[in-house]
Amino acid sequence: MPPTLVEEDDSPIGVMCTDVFGAGWGSFRIAHLSTGDRVGVELFQFPNSEDPENNFEYWKTGVFHFCVQDPDVEGLAARIVEAGGKQRMPVRYYYPGEKPYRMVYCEDPFGNIIELYSHSYELTYSAGDYS
Secondary structure (H helix, E strand, O other), X not given: OOOEEEEOOXXXXXXXXXXXXXXXXXXXXXXXXXXXXXXXXXXXXXXXXXXXXXXXXXXXXXXXXXXXXXXOHHHHHHHHHHOOOEEOOOOEEOOOOOOOOEEEEEEOOOOOEEEEEOOOHHHHHOOOOOO
């Protein structure tokens, strides 16, 4: 999938991102990458991001979430909540009415953000856009 501009609007991806980031996030660019062993990597570029003064601020985190795949997204989210975590948004569909690809952001009891996908990274983004 080529780099994409995602904007805060009523589109499915816009609503999904508002679920994740809250209102007022505006827009960002995202690039989806996949390694030879099927590991997906997302690079986010927000317009309000700041370059660190010394190029490396070790006391700040740079990764804000990680993602795991499980065909039972709803069940895994429920287990995270039962263990003291949070489900941060409703389960959302990529390609609603067309494909069963689902996702949800959760938070473990320690505050780490976990994204859950029902299908592989390649399948989720193979269409080339968010429609």
